[in-house]
Amino acid sequence: MTSLSVLNSALLVLSVALVLLHVSATRAKPNKARTLFAIFCGSIAFLMCKQLSAASIGPYQFLIGIGASATCNAYWLFSRVFFRRRDAIKPQHLYVAVAIALLVAMNQIYMFLKGMAVFTPAPDALVRYILVELTLLLSSCILVLTFWEGCRGFGKDTFEGKAQRILFLSVFVFALAGSKIAKGLLADNPQALEYIISAITLLVMVSTQILLMWRYTNHLDFLTTIPLRERLQPSAATDATKATDSRGELSPLARQIRDLIIGQAQYLQENLKVSDIARELDAPEYLISKAIRTELGAANFNQYVNTLRIAHAQTLLADPDHLKTSILAIGLDSGFASVGPFTRAFKTKTGLTPSEYRQNLQAK
Known part of the structure; x- marks a missing residue:
């Protein structure tokens, strides 16, 4: 018993x-x-x-x-x-x-x-x-x-x-x-x-x-608490981002997109495409793109994903544990396929190359 x-x-x-x-x-x-x-x-x-x-x-x-x-x-x-x-x-x-x-x-x-x-x-x-x-x-x-x-x-x-x-x-x-x-x-x-x-x-x-x-x-x-663009460049928050933050509740599809790309860190996936998100959510690609433009404050899918990737890269560049990590490795870890696109996207968003950004942080 x-x-x-x-x-x-x-x-x-x-x-x-x-x-x-x-x-x-x-x-x-x-x-x-x-x-x-x-x-x-x-x-x-x-x-x-x-x-x-x-x-x-x-x-x-x-x-x-x-x-x-x-x-x-x-x-x-x-x-x-x-x-x-x-x-x-x-x-x-x-x-x-x-x-x-x-x-x-x-x-x-x-x-x-x-x-x-x-x-x-x-x-x-x-x-x-x-x-x-x-x-x-x-x-x-x-x-x-x-x-x-x-x-x-x-x-x-x-x-x-x-x-x-x-x-x-x-x-x-x-x-x-x-x-x-x-x-x-x-x-x-x-x-x-x-x-x-x-x-x-x-x-x-x-x-x-x-x-x-x-x-x-x-x-x-x-x-999602702090707008990404404000973390990247506080003075450069666009009207679209501000509109998104003040809009309050997102549509169910926009929430699903955000939760999938951010919550499950899909943005760190190399060569991520709209079709990947559409397949995962079982939704048409044009609706995914529309939700990103009208509700998530980005001009297009690539811009939205690159903004997230660059925010991730900034975190790694500022992390003392990654001081010896190469720029190439940080770019790859952030979802970019090579160092060239990473450097160009990073400079477009921040005005600095990844190396310059790291040097500025170390100088402070």
């Missing part, structure tokens, strides 16, 4: 999973990262329901367990969306994630049929062995790939991006190592093991929610 305290820990994990699922699924500004995290939390909730109901419903618990087939695979897709700026999820990635989900579901169906005495374990031991080993193999590969997503591009990321990666990797390594060590040391104490696993699960969910808020809330608020 499962003790009351273990049940309480499972109930706590279930409650937190449902709360975070609700938060992610009902956001006014949904995106792929939040959607995948919501799926992950839903899968954890199914897992906890299975654990809580095991003693009372017997083999039917495994039918609930089918819903817990999007844990490590969903989290891998989340990591790709969170850390990659372009082509984060392609069909082949979905195929792998679905394959793992199907293996987990098949294993749960197998256990249900076995529990209902549809067949005896002796003749089908090989089937069970294949299902378990394939699931473990693919899941282990996915965990390695998830870790790699946090490491990939670390050196080229911004200071804030590096901090987010460090948090992600620290929690990820702690969760993996902690669960493996706990299973080895507490094999004879399942109750203590359940506490540790519950605590690790809570840590992963809460830290991921913090990362989402950090990336898609705080970052957006910071960038």
Whole structure:
């Protein structure tokens, strides 16, 4: 019989999973990262329901367990969306994630049929062995790939991006190592093991929610509170920017464009085009361009994106941690394809080349 305290820990994990699922699924500004995290939390909730109901419903618990087939695979897709700026999820990635989900579901169906005495374990031991080993193999590969997503591009990321990666990797390594060590040391104490696993699960969910808020809330608020052109050149704020700031509420499409380009840092993507945003938002290109001209205070898409890129470059040029970073590297990190377009766009906006801008900052 499962003790009351273990049940309480499972109930706590279930409650937190449902709360975070609700938060992610009902956001006014949904995106792929939040959607995948919501799926992950839903899968954890199914897992906890299975654990809580095991003693009372017997083999039917495994039918609930089918819903817990999007844990490590969903989290891998989340990591790709969170850390990659372009082509984060392609069909082949979905195929792998679905394959793992199907293996987990098949294993749960197998256990249900076995529990209902549809067949005896002796003749089908090989089937069970294949299902378990394939699931473990693919899941282990996915965990390695998830870790790699946090490491990939670390050196080229911004200071804030590096901090987010460090948090992600620290929690990820702690969760993996902690669960493996706990299973080895507490094999004879399942109750203590359940506490540790519950605590690790809570840590992963809460830290991921913090990362989402950090990336898609705080970052957006910071960038949209102060008009970009005022940050670049206080005396050169145009009438269009002032009109945008005084207009108040943006249209739903303009908010989506702003949230995608700024909130998800799409402007740092090299060779970003109107068609990329139109495809992401499933909206016509001419409407995207119109919203940028009439509501976001830019003459065209390229000007809007370059303004954001230059603001990012200014932040890097002013950062003491990037004093030795080359102008080329800063331009590439800011979304420009080469140093020439970066230098020209920077001088057009600020009146200075990136090198002159850095020298002026150092002289102050």
